[in-house]
Amino acid sequence: MGAKLFFVIALFLFAFVQAFYNRPPLDFPRETFLTIEKGTALAVIADDFDKRRIVRSPFWFKVFVTLRAGSDGAIAGDYFFRERASALRIAERLVTGEYGLEETRVVIPEGLTNKEIATLFARALPKFSAREFLSLAEKKEGYLFPDTYQFLPNIQASGVIAVMEENFNKKITGLEPLVQIFKKPLRDIIIMASLLEKEARTLDTRRRIAGILWKRLRLGMPLQVDAVFPYIFEGKAYDLTDGDLLVDSPYNTYKYKGLPVGAISNPGLDALRAAVTPIDTPYLYYLSDKNGDMHYAKTHEEHLVNRVRYLNM
Structure with missing residues (x-):
């Protein structure tokens, strides 16, 4: 009779622990990291998990870890939990080093x-x-x-x-022969590439625009690149006003001659290649219509005609 009673009590206790203390708290944080530092005592880990609503009972969590790992305890590292997990499941992962980290x-x-x-x-x-x-x-x-x-x-x-x-350096190394032939500072090339990345979509068009922009620099003309303004105004997209064109920023290529003080974007390989392989044309001006097609002009007067014809300006 005594043995049966003990068994019943033990079974009841196990069921109670399983039903309450093993279940994850309702507010268990999803998409969360549990970081175990090397040498951290199990009691410290359990108390931390209790405060963060990871487990319902620090005592029973310690019991689960001890029963599973003995004196070895938890393995140090970062553990990622995408969903809620029971105390037993957490203990299992911590003592086996199942970090749950996927790229x-x-x-x-x-x-x-x-x-x-x-x-x-x-x-x-x-x-x-x-x-x-x-x-x-x-x-x-x-x-x-x-x-x-x-x-x-x-x-x-x-x-x-x-x-x-590191990836950038590998890509630049592949372009090194072209960079050496072009004979301009890498910094200038990157800034130019960042402009080309925003100004046009195809490699051929970018090369043509590169030819125009490098020529304008050589002639001492302002670049007048509209793509700098979303960078200046932190991504705001709207039709530019005359006031915008006068904004006092070292990136404003209407107000200041030369290249901007830095890149306005992180350019890809085509833009970098276009910057060092410009196509020489007779043009000094260009604009993009509402369909993204480019229209070029040799003189400012021709450019004004294009503005009226393609942009209704």
């Missing part, structure tokens, strides 16, 4: 600014800090190569920047 694919289109890139990574990577990224990449506009990247979800901003810069 995330992030596509960075050509021509994005650092701020736009930071936004994409922040959406895709749970531990990514857009603020840290922008701080570290403050002087790297134009040098973060647009591409498709695979990152573990616990990567830090510094790691993302390092990979993107």
